[in-house]
Amino acid sequence: MNDDRQHPRRGSALSDGDFERALRARHREAIDSLSPRVQAQLQQRLRALRAPATGIRRRHPAWGLAAACSLAVVFAFGIHRRLADKNTSVPVPTVAVSGNNDSGELVATLDEAPDLYLWLASDDANKILSE
C-alpha cells in the first residue's frame, strides 16, 4: 500500500516517502501541542456524550413527580367540589322528633318535608342506616 511513497522521483529533492514522513512528524507534534483550553473543551465534550443518558434518567422522575402533584391537586379539587355539591343539593332535613312518640305528628312532618325522601334515597342515608 505504500508503493507510491517509496520511490523518489527524479529531480525532486525529497522522496515522496520522506516528504510524507516529515509532514506526519509535524502533524504529530501539532496533535501533542493542543492548547490546554482546547484539550479541556474536548474532554468536556467527551464527557457530555455520556451525560444525555443520565440526564434523561434524572429528568424523568422530575416530570413524573410534577405530573403526580398536578393529578393530586386536580383530584383533591374534584373531591372537594363533589362533596360541596352533595352538601348543597341534598340538604339533610331536620326532623323534629317529639319525645311523646306521637306517630300522627311524625307522619305530618314527613308529609311536609319531601326533601327527607330525597335524603333517604341518598348514599349518606344508606351509610347511616347500615351503621
Place this chain on the structure above:
Amino acid sequence: MPTVEVAAATLEQFLSGVSARAFRFAELGLRQREDALDAVQDAMMRMLGYRERPAAEWTPLFWSILRRRIVDLQRRSAFRLRWLHPTAAHADGDDGAIDWADAGPDPSRNQDSREAYARMATALAALPRRQREAFSLRVLEELDVAQTAQAMGCSEGSVKTHLSRAREMLKRQLEDFR
C-alpha cells in the same frame, strides 16, 4: 493506522483516542476553533448511534461522518459570510490562527514547530477540498486506501488521483520542508 484506534475496546475509548486528531482535521478544513470543536462533537455524538457496529468499522465511519459535518459547516459559514458579513468574507483574523499550547520545555523549538505546522496547514488549506481530505486521511491519519475511499465516499482510484495531485502541490509549496 494509529495504534490507539486499533486497541480501543469501547467506542468511548476510540473517541477519546481520536478526538485530538479529529480536532486538527476539522481545524484544517474550517480554520475556526469553535466550529472545529462543534464538528468534532457532532461527529462523536453521531458515532454513538453506531455503537453496535464492529470496531473495525469505526475508523472509516468516524472520519466519514466528521468529513461530512465539516462540509456542512463550510457551506453554512460561506453562506453566513456572503450574506450577513460580506466585508468579512476574506478577513483573516484570529479565527484562522492555529491552536497551539504556549508553554513547553523548549520555547524555541516549540515556536519552530508551531511555525512549521502553520506553514503546512496553510498549504493544506490552499488545496482543493477533496485533495486535502485525501492527503489528510491517507497520509496524516494513516488510513489505508480502502478506508480513505470509504471515508471520502469515492473509489480507491479517485483517492489515488486526489492524493497524487495533493502531494505534487504540497511538495511545490513546501519544497524545503523537513
